[in-house]
Amino acid sequence: MVTQAAEFIPLNIAVLTISDSRTEADDTSGQVLMERITKAGHHIAERCIVKDDIYQIRATLSQWIASPKIHAVISTGGTGVTGRDGTPEAISPLLDKEIEGFGELFRSLSYEEIKTSSIQSRAIAGVANATYIFCLPGSSGACRTGWDRLIEAQLDHRTRPCNLVMLMPRLLER
Template identity: 55%
Template sequence: MTERAFIPLNIAVLTVSDTRALADDRSGDVLVQRLGDAGHTLAARAILPDERAVIADQLRAWCADPAIDVVISTGGTGLTGRDVTVEAHRDVYEKEIDAFATVFAMISFQKIGTSAVQSRATGGVAQGTYLFALPGSPSACKDAWDGILAAQLDYRHKPCNFVEIMPRLDEHLRRKG
């Protein structure tokens, strides 16, 4: 059996924070480093305030861009009043990847115990683009990438991965022949 070839993806990184700037965006830096180390391309990067409509607009713009395959956001997934990233993601999703949150919680629980219940990490699909919302800590970004995304965004991962079904994500939008 022939080994599958790696397929690099174009990934956008969005940091959601009222206080961060590019110079101190440690979580965004973790994601950029890991996606680059894995062989993927950083397609775009932005830092936005915790404003639901602004976040959703950016997600929609990146989903509409054929040069972006995946969007990973970090920050705004907690329980405080300003944490609206999850709601913004859900405003955009066509389908939610429910098990992403479950698996992330399992990984987090092994590291931080019951504090894992405070995370609302989520994943979904819109316009043929994968979207993932991660907590704003560098450690959580490492856990999500190392424990889930590195494998699922690698076409060589078996028995299945997100990359192999990418061509079919938007099949409902195409005209039937």
């Protein structure tokens, strides 16, 4: 539930498309995310398309994690089970903490739309150096589901009873 009493806090969000074949011209999933992010009032901090290669993924994501200007990263692609799908393997070692409930809830919501095909998704989320990271499948439908039904509310400071934004000041506590 979003309450209007609190003031909206815009975040700087980076979008990472992981694909061996997409370009900016045909990256519909990345475009869906960018449109939804800006419509919600957030800022696009960066956008990049990288090959489904764990080292290219890690190189880009590591730069974004190290940047104090980027609050969150949403990736699309590479979460399936084929030989080239390596997003979870690339990103998991970079996470300080995994948000296990994200993947579980994403698959549950996806089940409503695509039934048992939802088991093929290895969507994950976590936090690294105070940067939230969400990894979605490469379809535009999955990106809509992930943003509309999970991520948007958690990146909105007004969502009650709690949200991820209110935790940001405490993420670097040791």
